[in-house]
Amino acid sequence: MVSPKLPLLLVLLHAVFGSAYRWYNWQFEVTCQSDAYIVPEDEAATAKFLKEQYPRGSHIKVVGNGHGFGNLTTCVDNSLTEKPTYIVSLDNLKHLSINKEDMTVTFGAGWDVYDLIKELKANGLSFDHLGVERVQNFVGASTTGTHGSGSSTGNMASQIVGLRVLDSQGNLRVLDEKHNGEELKAFRISLGALGLITEMTIRVQPTLHMKKTTKVLNATSDYSKMYQELAQLYREHDRMTVWGPHFDWDADTQSWALEPTYFLSWWEPTDYTDVQNCTLNYCANGCGDCKKEYICYDEVTDAISCPPQGVCTREFYAEIEHFFPIEYYAEAAANYTIFQQSQTPRMDAPYNHQMVIQHRSLKGDDTYLSPVNTYNLSPELSGVFGVIEIDWIQEYNNFTTLWQNQELAMEFLPHFGEIYNVRPHWNKMSPPNPTYTLEKFPKLPEFLAIQERQDPKCQFVNDFLVRQLGITRCQDFLSS
């Protein structure tokens, strides 16, 4: 039996030292100390919590699954503030309803991508806009613009037709395309800055099957030629991802050695449903027999994205992902590769292993903070974006190497941003520069006006958001 003195002792200890919760992202380099981890049981409890915290001006960071490469989920560390500071997870909000008449699904903010996709499949529905993995919380993924590949496929957020969101005073705002469509454009990608999204409604479709074709290509150090060929393939294939070129770290020469081959996959809708075999080879995470030519068929989510059981490696890695009009693709890809190689002599930390350049395309949209927003595109551009991702993967988890690679990764945007109208992924090494952000996101002032209404006391912001979005009214958010 537990002594009655023990609970009392715990209460006393708690009162003296306070409770604390240390937050880490998936690879442990984003971390902060909060006062507590709050997991309300439903929307009403979340609203009550916010109402209680508003008079105190508590710092509140809502998180999904922490699968980011940047500081979006960094809470205000409790060593920096007198006010309470909390991490909030809406994991318990797990309601779901399917409307097959208008082909939408409404669900609570607690749903992870993996579980939601499984549920949709069981109900004869598909969601066609996933990234390469499904490890994220659905709201966490869509609110940063997570995407897959396809010149006529938008990012996950483009499928949001409605949502419920709580402001910092616990007031509920209900948004949908019909009643407040313009405002919804601000909330689809809102980075946790506009409040706690408690529920989402997304567009879905009847079960969709895809044929996936994977080809192996020869790499060449004539990058111009190689990327011209890929640009041509992007004109031929609506949905295509290129994994490569791959480079391996050569410890003797302290440089990257180009692997002789790399691979790409494209997807086409099919009515062939007999065999469903794309999950037999999980190449999204570099697992399996990737450099192999094959054709597979599957339900779209299994054809385009990798379930957790397909993730076989999880070494630290630094990553950038940049979006720019696809018309610039071949030239940009060549110059990104050459620029990376010019950084190599400075990569003197140990344990570099592999560098993979990944290429995708994405349909533009009119979400205020979407990295593929089309607001500033000149009329001769198609509104389709090319996407370049570079992953610097380590053979051993070492923070010095990770930080060095991240620092070098930050140099790409200042170098190429203006030339190619580049917008970085919000959750992947995005260097703060509010002047630049405003230029690439012309609807930022409208977004910030809504931010002020939703969060008058700057409780939802952190250093990243203040500096990245230029929320000047919140620059003293720690002390005000």
Ligand SMILES: Cc1cc2nc3c(=O)[nH]c(=O)nc-3n(C[C@H](O)[C@H](O)[C@H](O)COP(=O)(O)OP(=O)(O)OC[C@H]3O[C@@H](n4cnc5c(N)ncnc54)[C@H](O)[C@@H]3O)c2cc1C
């Ligand atoms: C291994 C790996 C693979 C990836 N693959 C891809 C890919 O293929 N394509 C791609 O585009 N990206 C990809 N990403 C990036 C990833 O999709 C994003 O970083 C995504 O935002 C992470 O989702 P999360 O649930 O972990 O959210 P978190 O990182 O926890 O949070 C992200 C943001 O969402 C906000 N948020 C969370 N919940 C709520 C809520 N209820 N209300 C309001 N705001 C909320 C947070 O405040 C934060 O600003 C990948 C990342 C990793 C680590």
